[in-house]
Amino acid sequence: MFRNQYDTDCVTWSPAGRIHQIEYAMEAVKQGSAAVGLKSKKYVVLATLKRAASELSAYQRKVFKIDDHMGIAISGLTADGRVLSRYMRRECINHSFVYDSPLSVGRLVLQVADKAQVCTQRSWKRPYGVGLLVGGYDKTGPHLYYNCPSGNYYEYKAHAMGARSQAAKTYLERKFETFDDATLEELIKHALFSLKESCTDGELNSKNCSVSVVGLDTPFDILEGDTLKPHIDALDAEDAGAMETDTAPAAPAADAPTDEAAPPEAEEPPAAMES
Amino acid sequence: MIPAPQKHSYALGPGVVAPAMHPEYGRAIQELNNVNYPKAGGQPFVVDAGHGVGGPHQHTQYPYVTGTSVLALKYKDGIMVACDTLGSYGSTKRYKSMERMKPVGKFTLIGASGEYSDFHYIMKLLDELTTDDYCHDDGQNLTPTEIYNYLTRVMYNRRNKFDPLWNSLVVGGFHNGESFLGTVGMVGTCYTDSHVATGFGAHLARPLFREKQYDDMSEDEARALLEDGLRVCYYRDKNSINKFQIAKVTAEGSTISEPYALITEWGYEAFVNPAAAAVGTW
Amino acid sequence: MRARAKRRSNTLSTLFSSIPRSRCTTSGKTSVDIRSHHRSRRCFSGILILTLSYNVYWQIRPREGSQSRCYQKLNNLDRKMMLSAGPQQHGGPTQHASWSPYDNNGGTCVAVAGKDYCVIAADTRMSTGFNILTRDQTKVCKLTDKCLIASAGFRADAITLHKTLQTRGIMYKHSHNKSMSCVAMAQMLSNTLYMKRFFPYYAFNLLGGIDNEGKGAVYTYDAIGSYERTGYSCQGSGQALIMPILDNQLKAVSPLLVPPQDGATPLTQEQAVDLVKDCFATAGERDIYTGDEVEIYVINASGVHKQTQELKLD
Numbered sequence: 067m068f069r070n071q072y073d074t075d076c077v078t079w080s081p082a083g084r085i086h087q088i089e090y091a092m093e094a095v096k097q098g099s100a101a102v103g104l105k106s107k108k109y110v111v112l113a114t115l116k117r118a119a120s121e122l123s124a125y126q127r128k129v130f131k132i133d134d135h136m137g138i139a140i141s142g143l144t145a146d147g148r149v150l151s152r153y154m155r156r157e158c159i160n161h162s163f164v165y166d167s168p169l170s171v172g173r174l175v176l177q178v179a180d181k182a183q184v185c186t187q188r189s190w191k192r193p194y195g196v197g198l199l200v201g202g203y204d205k206t207g208p209h210l211y212y213n214c215p216s217g218n219y220y221e222y223k224a225h226a227m228g229a230r231s232q233a234a235k236t237y238l239e240r241k242f243e244t245f246d247d248a249t250l251e252e253l254i255k256h257a258l259f260s261l262k263e264s265c266t267d268g269e270l271n272s273k274n275c276s277v278s279v280v281g282l283d284t285p286f287d288i289l290e291g292d293t294l295k296p297h298i299d300a301l302d303a304e305d306a307g308a309m310e311t312d313t314a315p316a317a318p319a320a321d322a323p324t325d326e327a328a329p330p331e332a333e334e335p336p337a338a339m340e341s
Numbered sequence: 342m343i344p345a346p347q348k349h350s351y352a353l354g355p356g357v358v359a360p361a362m363h364p365e366y367g368r369a370i371q372e373l374n375n376v377n378y379p380k381a382g383g384q385p386f387v388v389d390a391g392h393g394v395g396g397p398h399q400h401t402q403y404p405y406v407t408g409t410s411v412l413a414l415k416y417k418d419g420i421m422v423a424c425d426t427l428g429s430y431g432s433t434k435r436y437k438s439m440e441r442m443k444p445v446g447k448f449t450l451i452g453a454s455g456e457y458s459d460f461h462y463i464m465k466l467l468d469e470l471t472t473d474d475y476c477h478d479d480g481q482n483l484t485p486t487e488i489y490n491y492l493t494r495v496m497y498n499r500r501n502k503f504d505p506l507w508n509s510l511v512v513g514g515f516h517n518g519e520s521f522l523g524t525v526g527m528v529g530t531c532y533t534d535s536h537v538a539t540g541f542g543a544h545l546a547r548p549l550f551r552e553k554q555y556d557d558m559s560e561d562e563a564r565a566l567l568e569d570g571l572r573v574c575y576y577r578d579k580n581s582i583n584k585f586q587i588a589k590v591t592a593e594g595s596t597i598s599e600p601y602a603l604i605t606e607w608g609y610e611a612f613v614n615p616a617a618a619a620v621g622t623w
Numbered sequence: 624m625r626a627r628a629k630r631r632s633n634t635l636s637t638l639f640s641s642i643p644r645s646r647c648t649t650s651g652k653t654s655v656d657i658r659s660h661h662r663s664r665r666c667f668s669g670i671l672i673l674t675l676s677y678n679v680y681w682q683i684r685p686r687e688g689s690q691s692r693c694y695q696k697l698n699n700l701d702r703k704m705m706l707s708a709g710p711q712q713h714g715g716p717t718q719h720a721s722w723s724p725y726d727n728n729g730g731t732c733v734a735v736a737g738k739d740y741c742v743i744a745a746d747t748r749m750s751t752g753f754n755i756l757t758r759d760q761t762k763v764c765k766l767t768d769k770c771l772i773a774s775a776g777f778r779a780d781a782i783t784l785h786k787t788l789q790t791r792g793i794m795y796k797h798s799h800n801k802s803m804s805c806v807a808m809a810q811m812l813s814n815t816l817y818m819k820r821f822f823p824y825y826a827f828n829l830l831g832g833i834d835n836e837g838k839g840a841v842y843t844y845d846a847i848g849s850y851e852r853t854g855y856s857c858q859g860s861g862q863a864l865i866m867p868i869l870d871n872q873l874k875a876v877s878p879l880l881v882p883p884q885d886g887a888t889p890l891t892q893e894q895a896v897d898l899v900k901d902c903f904a905t906a907g908e909r910d911i912y913t914g915d916e917v918e919i920y921v922i923n924a925s926g927v928h929k930q931t932q933e934l935k936l937d
Binding site: 160161163164165166167170172173176204205206 | 477481483487494
């Protein structure tokens, strides 16, 4: 990405038909630590890698509960993510106050996207620098959405965003056909396996990772620390088993970090140009 | 009066405001309450001085064209609602073919007694919501419970502004195999039950319902019972006419019948000389 | 004959309003006045003592005669209400139906706290005037896992109050990552009521739950937020019938004692539930606004448990 004369605000087009500010915002999402989301017919699971600013600091929160039926994982500017999560919480609370029912996931995602779009068309604003993976369960079943700073939003069966997410995406693309009928346990396992692909330094452990679940008769819940540990342990055990028998369902974790050098430019079309 | 635009949150729909929020939750109230709230600071620009800030604002102080009782009950296949088609202007029988029951979406039906123009306003609000649902095109529609809760909020909000919507509403619906029947009054009083009646119906028809209604009753039984209720309301409520509509909401959706008359019998001795048994009455 | 016709139209004019006749007055206006105000909170030798003013009371009644002195005392909001609620400004008696922003839907709530439990109960009848609107309307609302509220009075206000508390509870949980404690909820209820003191929630509230030490707690309120933690209490239409029974069976601990005494009753959980059942059976016998069924919630370390007891339907 190079500076040019058309990138100082988001109301100026470049001759190539791009709005660079929006693309920079989307770049901010790619620099955040990875987050993955996937769903079965009953559940949605979000999993994130957390970063610590220094050895002395705590890990930055990446998963936020929106309501009993919905939560988000964020990647990019955490501060922007917090603002959006507060907005989403407020909308959910207001909706259940008035209608006595949970707000539809798709409708809320649309509202958030509209809110993000406004920021791409005002000279005095900047686009949000955060990507949201929204997982929720409503009367039309489980949903997984990805909200982009450009104001675009997509519904996915499984998705990954953030640093090195291409590796996680590759895993998900290979496995997603089995997700539909997977149990909650299996979904969590797949989420952790795919996240592991995006792991940069060291191992996935119960401290630098948090997982959330939501689904049929399952209110949104975040697994971290001690509640996550059994799942990580199970993962490690399976990994070890796989190494020994050499069936290796998941690609070796060591491969993953290497594709940072080749950022996956073509994997997603520049969102700002989509109609 | 030029109606001021009704700004509202999409999550809430028109006519309602959110509960007071913690400051952390943003300026929701400020923005929702004041339609003319300037987005970039400065003085509000007021088109309709009577509506936004300052200036006397006339509230409804009494109803003009009104409808009388609405009766409704649960039966085997869903909900049955009935009322007459009279619009009274005071004690004048002013309009004789007013439809006081309207469908909302596919699975809900609203029956209204009280001020007819307020009912139109309420229907406008609900139309806005159902249109919104249609435009989203995501297969999600308001359920009867949601409509009932929404109306409760609207009625209660207007009562809080000392500008009530002068209606008693009956909300009947059938959704996902479950029937729903509730009622909302002009100050937001609301409840759900197996049978409800507004206005005089609460005194005249509900005793019959209490005795005979049960949730598994057949359609014919329900219709007969409802007609009994209508008949007794017609006998005793002078602001009613013998022109009724019966509506039902079932798994197939809602249908409202054409207006029809009931067979009545005025030859009873008590009707011929009502004062005979009560000395001193007129 | 003309007088008769006039009277007739007066009476019948109320028919076309959708509200019950008891709400309609031909000459009066409906008004609300606050007789006395929330008293101050005094401090004695470092111990904060809540001086509760139970003489804060409400009257909602048709007012005869011309504008009274009270009118001048009312603040803007009350005046606004009188303007809109009372048809009298047209001069002379009118036939128009007037309205009141309040209704009384009756009902009774009782709560008893023990060492490690709290019983909170309310009947399910909802009435207006001499009408029973429904026999199955719960007055109890779960606010957190350890805290329940029961409200008699105006149902629409009570519902809104419950929803507001639930909403604030959710926001608290979002920002603090834990549920509100019963004690915090009690204070917030007081604040919520007090914020609306010039147009109060016409709701008679009891808050019951388990406090941070695991002890049973009962909080009792007036309409504008004065509150007190007690060992037992009763609110609503059957209050005058039940409170003496509770006072007779359970002795209230004086709030003036130093150090403060634990207000929890010495009863076992079963005894407390039995007592509550008896109270409701008694109130149902004499109070027309109490009946149909009583819902009894027991909150203890193992959670919230509900049981019901039938009452007379008359």
